[in-house]
Amino acid sequence: MSTASPALPDYLSEEILLHPENRQFPPFDVVRLLGTVFEPTAGCRVCILTDFDDPAAEIKDMAFVGKPEFPVQNKAYEAVHQALHGGAMDALGMTGGDFFAYKTTHGSNLDLEDEVWDTQGHQLSLDADIYPNYDIILCISTWSATAPLTAKCKEFGFRGATLHGLNDIILNSGLAVNYDEVSADAERIRLAMTKADDVEIDFELEDGRILTAWLGLAQQEAQKSHGLCKGKAPDVANLPAGEVYFVPSDAHGHFPMKYEDGTLGVLTVKDRNIIKSELIEGDQATIDAHNARLADDPMTGTLGELGFGTQVLPVSGADIQDEKVLGTCHLATGRDDHLGGDIVPEMFKKHENSTHDDILFAPHKTPNFNVKEVRMNRGGKQEIIIENFRPSRYIMDALAEGRD
Known part of the structure; x- marks a missing residue:
């Protein structure tokens, strides 16, 4: 590996390349992340999708919150949902912030079933109720849904991000960087x-x-x-x-x-x-x-x-x-x-x-x-x-x- 040029930023220095765990990151900030990734955000309606084996039961009244068997879903709630409702949507000029759950696919990038449930326990349709009605969809799930959502965004016109496997290290490093x-x-x-x-x-x-x-x-x-x-x-x-x-x-x-x-x-x-x-x-x-x-x-x-x-x-x-x-x-x-x-x-x-x-x-x-x-x-x-x-x-x- 070469010695990094003086023109390179600190995160590409020889020392950090050899020991990336020593790289310093700013605190995770939903406003910075979404504002950079999705500019412009003003006027956009946003929602969060996640997955459960029993989505109707777990999403109703946020029953999953605090349950250790749902680490990714709890990160979605704590780091994203709460932040959106704690001022991030206002700062970004966004509306919505709704949370929905679909049935776990148990396979990377498998197509999603159409049924989805809201936090009141109502069964809805991804094609009829979610994809056409939200401008930005954040899928924070156990299994990747990048392939099916990429196909659906072309059909329905939304933008989105897939963040499967979310954990604290990812929040504090890979999602804390400057995406420009x-x-x-x-x-x-x-x-x-x-x-x-x-x-x-x-x-x-x-x-x-x-x-x-x-x-x-x-x-x-x-x-x-x-x-x-x-x-x-x-x-x-x-x-x-x-x-x-x-x-x-x-x-x-x-x-x-x-x-x-x-x-x-x-x-x-x-x-x-x-x-x-x-x-x-x-x-x-x-x-x-x-x-x-x-x-x-x-x-x-x-x-x-x-x-x-x-x-x-x-x-x-x-x-x-x-x-x-x-x-x-x-x-x-x-x-x-x-x-x-x-x-x-x-x-x-x-x-x-x-x-x-x-x-x-x-x-x-x-x-x-x-x-x-x-x-x-x-x-x-x-x-x-x-x-x-x-x-x-x-x-x-x-x-x-x-x-x-």
């Missing part, structure tokens, strides 16, 4: 990577083996998740933001996978699809279950995203923030229509399979293997993007572009 700065940094990295021909990722295993995954990008325009939904155009931000991403046109090779139970496997990719998993260590039954799922519904193994973090943030324990950390990268399988891709829910054998599942490669998440090097090929020239989970000199130089 986040957007500018993401754009610098986007320009440094856009129209790439392909990317190669070398993974180093503990036994010294190197696995290489190749992802064809076909000179596509790189996209960014930068957190801003300014203006009036329908859009949904994924917060915390800070990411440059591509929809792979092709892929082959191998990459490691750490499953939720700690089992480690090697995944083989051919023609953009994961075709099999093989055990490195752990439970063979976990590998067998994955292979059975791939055989039953091959679309579940289609690679739909390649992403790179662009922010300097502490580890939060939630992928929504941790995949945005500079020096990390991630792949995702499944639907990618919300990213401009061609994989839509109707292509899966079962509705519950039509998820978008991120596979994050980061030191805290995958300590059993190292992202030794990420290389980008563009226009006959090769650039290193990541070295040992650290941004390369090429990326640091890109972040210095255009600064005073």
Whole structure:
């Protein structure tokens, strides 16, 4: 990793890059966050959506408040709902502040059921009562709803943000930053990577083996998740933001996978699809279950995203923030229509399979293997993007572009 240029701000200094937990953030402020992300806000009607297995019971009279089994929902209430009603809406010129609950999907980016309940216990319809009647929708949920809300915002014309997995670390770091700065940094990295021909990722295993995954990008325009939904155009931000991403046109090779139970496997990719998993260590039954799922519904193994973090943030324990950390990268399988891709829910054998599942490669998440090097090929020239989970000199130089 290069020594940061004097032109770079403190949060991109060598010391903070090595120890992001030492970065200082201002206190979380709903007015600053929403005012920056959604400018203009005056005249907008805002609401909050969240999820429960039994939404009718838990949202009525705010029955969920204080229950430890609902940490995300309580953060939505404490940090956002109360702040909106404590003066934030007046400061932003907004109205509404209503709280609604829908049934938990139990899958990342699965389409939402239409039924929704208000705090009086009335059953309503997302399509009929929520999407057409609110200008800004904040979805603070257990499971990500970015893909379905992105589709709905185009249909109904609202703006919004998805903040699944919200916790104190995210509130006090990833949501406390200046999103104009986040957007500018993401754009610098986007320009440094856009129209790439392909990317190669070398993974180093503990036994010294190197696995290489190749992802064809076909000179596509790189996209960014930068957190801003300014203006009036329908859009949904994924917060915390800070990411440059591509929809792979092709892929082959191998990459490691750490499953939720700690089992480690090697995944083989051919023609953009994961075709099999093989055990490195752990439970063979976990590998067998994955292979059975791939055989039953091959679309579940289609690679739909390649992403790179662009922010300097502490580890939060939630992928929504941790995949945005500079020096990390991630792949995702499944639907990618919300990213401009061609994989839509109707292509899966079962509705519950039509998820978008991120596979994050980061030191805290995958300590059993190292992202030794990420290389980008563009226009006959090769650039290193990541070295040992650290941004390369090429990326640091890109972040210095255009600064005073």
